[in-house]
Amino acid sequence: xxxxxxxxxxxxxxxxxxxxxxxxxxxxxxxxxxxxxxxxxxxxxxxxxxxxxxxxxxxxxxxxxxxxxxxxxxxxxxxxxxxxxxxxxxxxxxxxxxxxxxxxxxxxxxxxxxxxxxxxxxxxxxxxxxxxxxxxxxxxxxxxxxxxxxxxxxxxxxxxxxxxxxxxxxxxxxxxxxxxxxxxxxxxxxxxxxxxxxxxxxxxxxxxxxx
Amino acid sequence: xxxxxxxxxxxxxxxxxxxxxxxxxxxxxxxxxxxxxxxxxxxxxxxxxxxxxxxxxxxxxxxxxxxxxxxxxxxxxxxxxxxxxxxxxxxxxxxxxxxxxxxxxxxxxxxxxxxxxxxxxxxxxxxxxxxxxxxxxxxxxxxxxxxxxxxxxxxxxxxxxxxxxxxxxxxxxxxxxxxxxxxxxxxxxxxxxxxxxxxxxxxxxxxxxxxxxxxxxxxxxxxxxxxxxxxxxxxxxxxxxxxxxxxxxxxxxxxxxxxxxxxxxxxxxxxxxxxxxxxxxxxxxxxxxxxxxxxxxxxxxxxxxxxxxxxxxxxxxxxxxxxxxxxxxxxxxxxxxxxxxxxxxxxxxxxxxxxxxxxxxxxxxxxxxxxxxxxxxxxxxxxxxxxxxxxxxxxxxxxxxxxxxxxxxxxxxxxxxxxxxxxxxxxxxxxxxxxxxxxxxxxxxxxxxxxxxxxxxxxxxxxxxxxxxxxxxxxxxxxxxxxxxxxxxxxxxxxxxxxxxxxxxxxxxxxxxxxxxxxxxxxxxxxxxxxxxxxxxxxxxxxxxxxxx
Numbered sequence: 001x002x003x004x005x006x007x008x009x010x011x012x013x014x015x016x017x018x019x020x021x022x023x024x025x026x027x028x029x030x031x032x033x034x035x036x037x038x039x040x041x042x043x044x045x046x047x048x049x050x051x052x053x054x055x056x057x058x059x060x061x062x063x064x065x066x067x068x069x070x071x072x073x074x075x076x077x078x079x080x081x082x083x084x085x086x087x088x089x090x091x092x093x094x095x096x097x098x099x100x101x102x103x104x105x106x107x108x109x110x111x112x113x114x115x116x117x118x119x120x121x122x123x124x125x126x127x128x129x130x131x132x133x134x135x136x137x138x139x140x141x142x143x144x145x146x147x148x149x150x151x152x153x154x155x156x157x158x159x160x161x162x163x164x165x166x167x168x169x170x171x172x173x174x175x176x177x178x179x180x181x182x183x184x185x186x187x188x189x190x191x192x193x194x195x196x197x198x199x200x201x202x203x204x205x206x207x208x209x210x211x
Numbered sequence: 212x213x214x215x216x217x218x219x220x221x222x223x224x225x226x227x228x229x230x231x232x233x234x235x236x237x238x239x240x241x242x243x244x245x246x247x248x249x250x251x252x253x254x255x256x257x258x259x260x261x262x263x264x265x266x267x268x269x270x271x272x273x274x275x276x277x278x279x280x281x282x283x284x285x286x287x288x289x290x291x292x293x294x295x296x297x298x299x300x301x302x303x304x305x306x307x308x309x310x311x312x313x314x315x316x317x318x319x320x321x322x323x324x325x326x327x328x329x330x331x332x333x334x335x336x337x338x339x340x341x342x343x344x345x346x347x348x349x350x351x352x353x354x355x356x357x358x359x360x361x362x363x364x365x366x367x368x369x370x371x372x373x374x375x376x377x378x379x380x381x382x383x384x385x386x387x388x389x390x391x392x393x394x395x396x397x398x399x400x401x402x403x404x405x406x407x408x409x410x411x412x413x414x415x416x417x418x419x420x421x422x423x424x425x426x427x428x429x430x431x432x433x434x435x436x437x438x439x440x441x442x443x444x445x446x447x448x449x450x451x452x453x454x455x456x457x458x459x460x461x462x463x464x465x466x467x468x469x470x471x472x473x474x475x476x477x478x479x480x481x482x483x484x485x486x487x488x489x490x491x492x493x494x495x496x497x498x499x500x501x502x503x504x505x506x507x508x509x510x511x512x513x514x515x516x517x518x519x520x521x522x523x524x525x526x527x528x529x530x531x532x533x534x535x536x537x538x539x540x541x542x543x544x545x546x547x548x549x550x551x552x553x554x555x556x557x558x559x560x561x562x563x564x565x566x567x568x569x570x571x572x573x574x575x576x577x578x579x580x581x582x583x584x585x586x587x588x589x590x591x592x593x594x595x596x597x598x599x600x601x602x603x604x605x606x607x608x609x610x611x612x613x614x615x616x617x618x619x620x621x622x623x624x625x626x627x628x629x630x631x632x633x634x635x636x637x638x639x640x641x642x643x644x645x646x647x648x649x650x651x652x653x654x655x656x657x658x659x660x661x662x663x664x665x666x667x668x669x670x671x672x673x674x675x676x677x678x679x680x681x682x683x684x685x686x687x688x689x690x691x692x693x694x695x696x697x698x699x700x701x702x703x704x705x706x707x708x709x710x711x712x713x714x715x716x717x718x719x720x721x722x723x724x725x726x727x728x729x730x731x732x733x734x735x736x737x738x739x740x741x742x743x744x745x746x747x748x749x750x751x752x753x754x755x756x757x758x759x760x
């Protein structure tokens with residue numbers, strides 16, 4: 001593995017081929033905020049909080065730090081006025097869905113994001129996909145997935161798989177930056193695996209309800 | 212038909228086909244494009260078949276169900292050869308008269324020909340109708356001469372001679388040079404030079420490389436690619452095979468829509484024929500070059516036409532875009548070099564190879580060469596598929612070809628590029644059609660959807676419409692796009708209801724800025740372009756919807 005020298009916020013940083021800007025920054029104790037990133041999982045690039053400015057051959061552009069591969073002589077800036085305004089807006093957009101998430105609140109303080117900028121549309125889920133990707137990539141169970149697309153996208157447990165797998169796992173719970181996942185899971189559980197006594201009544205529910 | 216094994220055999224076959232054809236033989240070309248079929252042209256086709264059979268004229272008169280003729284406004288369209296008499300808005304009831312009067316009696320039926328709505332002047336021949344006369348139909352004109360299911364029709368018009376030239380006379384490097392010299396720019400929206408893209412894919416490391424036809428054409432108001440591909444599938448295939456040879460690819464993909472069965476059927480027939488004749492498969496035309504093509508369907512959302520999402524879809528995954536920090540021409544499908552061009556780009560290749568880059572660069576402007584297909588629609592007299600050389604002014608397209616604005620209304624703007632495009636106000640109508648000139652105005656040509664808007668159009672409502680489309684047609688993966696569109700749409704919806712408030716415009720601009728800068732793919736990056744464009748030229752309409760109309 002060849003060593004790559006780059007510059008992050010004015011500091012010379014040594015990185016290895018194949019690392020991302022985020023990896024390199026974290027190895028040098030330079031903080032870049034993330035929401036959908038997890039070290040054990042493939043980089044996702046969904047939340048865009050890790051947006052940073054890079055400069056190559058005099059050309060500046062904005063990229064997702066969790067995805068952009070390091071290259072020699074790369075200049076990275078992790079805090080500029082533009083970047084801060086992007087992060088502020090992203091946080092405000094997410095706080096409309098999960099206003100009480102501690103992780104979002106911490107970041108909101110740092111970036112002066114207004115929790116009430118947008119009308120509340122509490123879905124609690126911010127669609128970071130951590131639960132889904134953890135279940136697929138690490139556990140290889142695919143018990144939870146995305147349904148729909150665009151603004152209608154949501155997460156959904158697949159009852160048939162969840163019934164067999166989730167009881168003894170629940171490893172995705174602590175990954176959730178809001179508390180939606182637990183709620184969603186319990187709701188699915190309530191609908192799909194009721195006590196034996198009420199099985200016949202809930203069978204109808206299972207066939208007519210989607211989360 | 213046995214396989215063709217050399218350039219000489221191809222020319223022998225072509226001579227044989229032509230010797231069996233009489234150019235003076237009467238032929239009826241009936242448009243079976245989507246628009247005309249929707250107007251009931253299938254009934255016109257069967258009426259002609261019955262009438263010809265009834266009169267036992269099968270041997271003397273040929274009937275061709277063809278691809279889109281272009282003049283959708285006046286469909287169902289019928290063209291009678293050899294005179295090229297153009298009949299418009301034909302009904303099954305007209306058919307017996309057309310056969311007896313025009314085909315046998317050689318008399319023109321006055322009520323079926325074009326009448327200029329302004330001057331009352333009549334035009335019987337295709338070449339005299341202003342809609343056709345003012346175009347340069349290098350790509351689309353073959354649609355009326357070809358039965359899409361007949362490879363012989365394509366061969367009769369010189370088909371696959373460019374492939375033969377590329378394989379036996381030129382070779383990959385020279386083909387690449389020719390495409391670069393021609394300055395063929397991608398017609399899918401970006402206008403990126405195709406030759407450079409091909410070169411990147413060719414030079415990228417790895418044996419396995421792919422070439423792809425993007426036939427997704429998902430934006431509202433765009434219908435030119437399917438008109439061309441459905442009507443003349445071999446032209447696109449020939450371009451693709453030439454490109455594959457130049458790049459060094461042995462596997463191609465066609466990515467198309469699940470909801471255009473006619474296009475799929477025509478592609479499948481064309482692929483079967485090309486394999487049978489030896490234009491696809493092992494050892495093409497005896498040249499030693501192997502190449503084949505697979506057809507893939509989309510999964511029904513707009514974003515699957517975005518190049519990286521499209522490649523994911525071909526891999527069998529969700530069509531979610533991925534960042535293109537490494538170009539797809541270096542790392543695309545299964546991380547292999549993958550060269551993607553859209554239908555029209557590939558269709559340009561055979562003519563460049565046949566006639567040369569010098570001929571090609573004689574058409575167009577300094578930096579935009581050749582012709583461009585446009586889907587002309589909206590508040591325009593002549594809706595249809597139009598092909599003009601770059602450099603044609605928007606005014607010429609709207610008035611010279613499109614026949615102007617109906618119902619005595621005034622023109623307000625022309626919108627290009629659908630939900631990720633922009634609008635040009637009437638005052639800039641003398642702008643030439645040119646990739647760079649249009650981009651500067653904030654209205655990049657995009658794929659070629661050209662929507663004409665009259666004075667009654669509410670530009671805030673137009674913008675709201677496009678964001679409403681995108682909010683359901685994006686993938687939903689990244690926050691600036693998914694949530695940014697959601698909030699912009701909410702604000703615009705309120706504005707359209709007359710409930711806009713102070714600060715809304717500034718907030719829209721702030722969200723648009725973030726979505727444009729931080730989104731993952733080009734959909735999110737350009738989703739707010741109609742908003743930015745209309746704010747630039749029609750800001751007063753936004754202000755009016757805040758103050759209350």
